[in-house]
Amino acid sequence: MIIVEDIHKSFGDTEVLKGISTCFDKGKTNLIIGQSGSGKTVFLKCLLGLHRPEQGKIVYNDRAYADMDEDQRTELRQEMGMVFQGSALFDSMTVIENVMFPLRMFSKLSKNEMAERASIVLERVNLVDANNKLPSEISGGMQKRVAIARAIVNKPKYLFCDEPNSGLDPKTAIVIDNLIHEITQEYNITTIINTHDMNSVMEIGEKIVFLKDGYKEWEGTNKEIFKTDNEAVTNFVYSSDLFKKVRDTYLKEGN
Secondary structure: OEEEEEEEEEEOOEEEEEEEEEEEOOOOEEEEEOOOOOOHHHHHHHHOOOOOOOEEEEEEOOEEHHHOOHHHHHHHHHOEEEEOOOOOOOOOOOHHHHHHHHHHHHOOOOHHHHHHHHHHHHHHOOOOOOOOOOHHHOOHHHHHHHHHHHHHOOOOOEEEEEOOOOOOOHHHHHHHHHHHHHHHHHHOOEEEEEOOOHHHHHHHOOEEEEEEOOEEEEEEOOOHHHOOOOHHHHHHHOOOHHHHHHHHHHHHOOO
16 A cells, blocks of 8 residues: 655646645555646656655555665665556567566576566466567567566566556557556555556546646546546546546446
8 A cells, every 4th residue: 555645746946746645555456647737747756756755755555755764765666566658678688588677686586587487477468479579579569568577577566557558559458457457456566557548547447546737636436437526527537538428328327
């Protein structure tokens, strides 16, 4: 679990995050949504420890980041997995070498042990016969699977995903959403996803935090978002025709 208490973050005279408080539960897919400029990326970077808030605190399983020394912060970073927008694979490394990279950085496993663990997570993300291929030799959806495998190979407690569906076709995006959701439950990870994809909201939004102009405007589940009368939320999510159709169907069924 990650607890966020009244965090503020500014750059110069511009306050980007304005007193955000929320919590992200373990074993659930937690989504951060909002328009461009709402503060989503800065918020995610604060959770990753890349930005330090000027006020408030972030607590990881009862450990406040501000109270940690440098060794403890290094240990925390080793407990984090990250799926970057665009996958961010190393072009000159094979698929299995990309997945082994965090193990070489942070573990004391032998080369054979690293290769074995990498193969296990590649199999878990349903990638077969791709271990020795380069990223340029596989599809965008397969690259995203490699990125997920790399993010979980070190058995993280926290998984962060920045626009994981970026550049993917709708069918592949749903597959990636479901894969992240399944892995979150199986590994009991605290997963936080920064997204603008309304399909993700509908499919896997067990907890949704909606930001607007640096404030937490609303939070709830993908079922509660259908019922909210918060104008800022409805204006944002119902700009999607698909979301309108799903909402109408959902309400007709008496939910």
